[in-house]
Amino acid sequence: xxxxxxxxxxxxxxxxxxxxxxxxxxxxxxxxxxxxxxxxxxxxxxxxxxxxxxxxxxxxxxxxxxxxxxxxxxxxxxxxxxxxxxxxxxxxxxxxxxxxxxxxxxxxxxxxxxxxxxxxxxxxxxxxxxxxxxxxxxxxxxxxxxxxxxxxxxxxxxxxxxxxxxxxxxxxxxxxxxxxxxxxxxxxxxxxxxxxxxxxxxxxxxxxxxxxxxxxxxxxxxxxxxxxxxxxxxxxxx
Numbered sequence: 001x002x003x004x005x006x007x008x009x010x011x012x013x014x015x016x017x018x019x020x021x022x023x024x025x026x027x028x029x030x031x032x033x034x035x036x037x038x039x040x041x042x043x044x045x046x047x048x049x050x051x052x053x054x055x056x057x058x059x060x061x062x063x064x065x066x067x068x069x070x071x072x073x074x075x076x077x078x079x080x081x082x083x084x085x086x087x088x089x090x091x092x093x094x095x096x097x098x099x100x101x102x103x104x105x106x107x108x109x110x111x112x113x114x115x116x117x118x119x120x121x122x123x124x125x126x127x128x129x130x131x132x133x134x135x136x137x138x139x140x141x142x143x144x145x146x147x148x149x150x151x152x153x154x155x156x157x158x159x160x161x162x163x164x165x166x167x168x169x170x171x172x173x174x175x176x177x178x179x180x181x182x183x184x185x186x187x188x189x190x191x192x193x194x195x196x197x198x199x200x201x202x203x204x205x206x207x208x209x210x211x212x213x214x215x216x217x218x219x220x221x222x223x224x225x226x227x228x229x230x231x232x233x234x235x236x237x238x
Contacts, residue, residue, distance in 0.1 A: 046190035056188040058160040062147035065131035080114040086121035087133040096206040115144040181206040
């Protein structure tokens with residue numbers, strides 16, 4: 001015997017599915033409008049371009065919280081976030097580290113993602129001090145390095161990321177440094193989204209919950225870009 005369901009019966013039967021669709025539809029529309037049909041799997045490059053070559057982060061060598069040497073080779077082939085902090089910072093650094101941990105937790109299932117936090121106060125922030133700070137902030141150190149080194153090397157690499165750090169006696173904590181998170185791709189190139197006017201934002205405010213949310217979305221877009229490129233490369237030619 002067949003039963004004809006009326007419209008209300010259908011709604012009652014599939015109300016769980018309808019509720020899920022209502023929840024995810026705004027996100028799907030937002031992503032489509034933000035990235036468009038052709039840009040959904042491409043995140044723009046940041047920095048000057050010479051012919052077909054984009055700006056690449058300079059080589060570096062620092063020491064992490066375990067007293068291990070960390071170089072750019074350790075990050076090659078990985079998408080990573082970079083920022084600049086110091087452990088005695090009384091203002092933005094705890095917020096930045098908390099938000100970096102939030103990003104890490106959201107992307108915990110992605111093996112090709114890492115984090116690199118530089119101290120701007122290397123004279124105080126020894127590997128042990130950095131380790132204590134990382135543990136205090138409950139950072140997962142499996143893919144997150146807190147690094148120290150020579151001050152001139154740290155400040156030089158900051159320029160390569162297009163951010164400024166400097167000692168400033170008038171600033172709280174004695175240092176003036178950027179609150180930004182820098183997104184770097186697997187080839188060492190900086191990536192970021194374009195704003196509503198088509199201008200590249202360059203970096204993400206690590207103290208802003210909203211921008212950190214955008215950053216998480218953009219990292220997923222960048223990951224999708226690599227996945228699509230790999231898929232297209234492996235597809236047999238027709």
